[in-house]
Amino acid sequence: xxxxxEVEVVRRGLQDHVVGRTLARAEFYGTRVARRHLPGAHHLAxxxxxxxxxxxxRRGKYLWMVLDTPDGSRHxxxxxxxxxxxxxxxxxxxxxxxHLHARFTFDDEGPELRFVDQRTFGGMALSDLDDDGVPExxxxxxxxxxxxxxxxxxxxxxxxxxHSAVKRAxxxxxxxxxxxxxYADEALWRAQVHGERLCSTLTKPTLHRVLxxxxxxxLEALGQGGTSFDALYVNVNGASGYFDRSLNAYGQEGRPCRxxxxxxxxxxxMNRSSFSCPRCQPRPRTLGx
DNA sequence: AGAAAATCCTGCCTGC
DNA sequence: TGCAGGCAGGATTTTC
Numbered sequence: 001x002x003x004x005x006e007v008e009v010v011r012r013g014l015q016d017h018v019v020g021r022t023l024a025r026a027e028f029y030g031t032r033v034a035r036r037h038l039p040g041a042h043h044l045a046x047x048x049x050x051x052x053x054x055x056x057x058r059r060g061k062y063l064w065m066v067l068d069t070p071d072g073s074r075h076x077x078x079x080x081x082x083x084x085x086x087x088x089x090x091x092x093x094x095x096x097x098x099h100l101h102a103r104f105t106f107d108d109e110g111p112e113l114r115f116v117d118q119r120t121f122g123g124m125a126l127s128d129l130d131d132d133g134v135p136e137x138x139x140x141x142x143x144x145x146x147x148x149x150x151x152x153x154x155x156x157x158x159x160x161x162x163h164s165a166v167k168r169a170x171x172x173x174x175x176x177x178x179x180x181x182x183y184a185d186e187a188l189w190r191a192q193v194h195g196e197r198l199c200s201t202l203t204k205p206t207l208h209r210v211l212x213x214x215x216x217x218x219l220e221a222l223g224q225g226g227t228s229f230d231a232l233y234v235n236v237n238g239a240s241g242y243f244d245r246s247l248n249a250y251g252q253e254g255r256p257c258r259x260x261x262x263x264x265x266x267x268x269x270m271n272r273s274s275f276s277c278p279r280c281q282p283r284p285r286t287l288g289x
Numbered sequence: 290a291g292a293a294a295a296t297c298c299t300g301c302c303t304g305c
Numbered sequence: 306t307g308c309a310g311g312c313a314g315g316a317t318t319t320t321c
Contacts, residue, residue, distance in 0.1 A: 003315095032298090082298090082314090083298085083299095099299085120299075168293085271314080273314090
């Protein structure tokens with residue numbers, strides 16, 4: 001559920017509460033949180049002690065802290081929140097959460113940073129950084145629509161060549177990153193396009209419109225602190241955003257479309273739910289894929 | 290090779 | 306009351 005706006009809210013929290021501090025110690029509980037760190041959780045913890053947090057960065061749904069090591073080198077600690085991951089800044093005395101997977105303490109003895117994750121789709125890993133400061137481990141992730149490096153024209157051209165549903169393309173993080181199920185549905189509603197229409201059958205201006213709406217809706221959500229349906233998504237202080245009040249499609253089954261009044265429908269697509277307006281977003285005629 | 294399905298995981302909710 | 310099953314779904318792995 002955390003998509004670009006929610007992850008950016010967390011990044012800003014790290015910026016405010018963690019950047020500039022020096023790690024004393026990192027602890028990982030269980031092996032799952034570090035499963036993408038191939039040398040293992042023990043190795044990961046060992047590498048982090050004494051590291052200085054220089055920056056908190058983000059691409060799409062990936063976060064990373066740029067760390068300066070005691071021996072003068074630099075690397076990145078990647079965090080992906082998955083479905084339910086949270087980074088929380090808390091007093092060291094606060095009781096451990098049920099799903100606490102990692103704890104970072106600092107040499108200033110100030111608040112600690114914790115990684116809590118109920119559904120365990122999230123994870124952390126250490127990676128070398130490329131010349132642009134992007135972890136090599138996520139170099140396959142495409143720029144997101146809020147980055148200067150984002151090239152909408154190139155993405156549209158790539159989409160036009162794809163023989164797959166436009167929603168599938170929006171969710172492909174190697175094509176454009178940061179968009180998940182919620183903002184894909186919202187962008188498609190705004191653009192009045194059904195998500196199962198094939199990219200190759202849409203015009204380039206239409207594809208452009210879809211991408212522009214994706215960017216806009218994520219910016220608006222960011223302005224409201226992100227979207228949250230329950231206590232699972234929170235900022236580093238445990239507070240929720242309120243963009244869910246502004247959703248026009250996602251989770252709105254049975255409610256009238258705010259544009260035409262037709263009741264929003266829910267359909268199954270890619271093993272998940274898609275919400276759309278039957279009138280504003282007619283299904284493609286040919287059910288091909 | 291490109292596209293799509295299968296897989297991982299826990300908690301909440303519904304229906305019997 | 307309890308239990309089974311469905312649902313939430315991002316990214317990687319496997320299959321076609």
